[in-house]
Amino acid sequence: MKTLSNILLGITGSIAAYKTADLVRTLTKQGFTVRVVMTDAATKFITPLTLQTLSNQPVYVDLFETEMEHINLARWADAILIAPATADFITKLTYGHADDLLSTICLATTAPIAIAPAMNQQMWNATITQENCQKLQQRNIKFFGPATGSQACGEIGAGRMLEPLELVQCLQNLTVKQPLQGKQVLITAGPTREDIDPVRFLSNRSSGRMGYAVADAAAAKGASVTLISGPTALTSEIPTIPVNSAKDMLETVMANIPNTDIFISVAAVADYRPVQQIDHKIKKNSELLQLDLEPTEDILATVANQPNPPFTVGFAAETNDLDSYARNKLKTKKLDMIAANQVGIEGLGFDSKDNMLKIFWDDGDIELPRCSKIELADKLLDVIIQRFFHD
């Protein structure tokens, strides 16, 4: 992959523009050559002189200042980072407008474009903004952030620009060869819900955090990721198919399996469902109530036992005898790998932010000590990548 050295930084009219002074400094310190292109609105928040001094390069604002400058800049850039990117500029980019220097360059370039959105949380969550972002992502435009937190307008929510250091790190990741580039990864996450009647269901404590973190880690390593998620309170930038029951999850997984290179089954799938789903609310009385349960389909085992299965990774939640139960699941379900965690310990595993894993494969194992699920997911993916390319 081409190393990025020339960064064209596009600045649009948001209060977060004040942070670009620091961003330019950090980028130049890391060895990038930075040329800044500003919209008119951006110049109300920070002066071109400040950015020119820090970048030691000319700063561009006017489309008509010099002939063909938009084409020269579009060719010069190894990557374009638009930070901060306003809702208005995102809309412009979506529809291919070219009515100022920055939007014209974006249309004229073949360089990768990354966007660091910055706006009020309501504007970020607006349906039209979200639709525009989806369209841009489909055109392979990368999104760095936004972060969630308190905003200049006094509100709290998603829409803050990432900090300069985080943006530089995201840019550097663009330059690193992505090990899972071109690979399709399918991940299940969260609990399933097995209906008893229209108002009640059986479920479990899974928050979905581990599965969502695994999906993010796989995407960060270049994979095309599809997440199939039971009901959780989480949202993800990864294309996500929501499902309810184990049966829904099985059908959705099987419909997606043919193109999958790696399947990671993180979901806490219910092992049993009520034999009958009553179509009206069960009324109480003083009698004992008996619920008859039948086993659900084992999604993981179904995938692993296909004629040409993908590289298949299971999870195992155990309260005791972790090693022997995990190894047994690895063998009986015919998995390539299993990541086992001890549940029932305060602050670890189900419904918590931290976890620890012991990973087993045919002729080896490795322990990943306690850390956040985000870090753990990254390390787990490294182990999966090693085994996937080794097998």
Ligand code: CTP
């Ligand atoms: N799993 C699945 N379908 C099921 C049950 C489990 O795909 N109906 C998957 C889980 O996503 C996980 C692995 O199987 O990757 C192991 O799940 P776990 O609950 O630990 O084990 P079970 O096989 O259900 O066995 P037990 O509950 O007896 O430990």
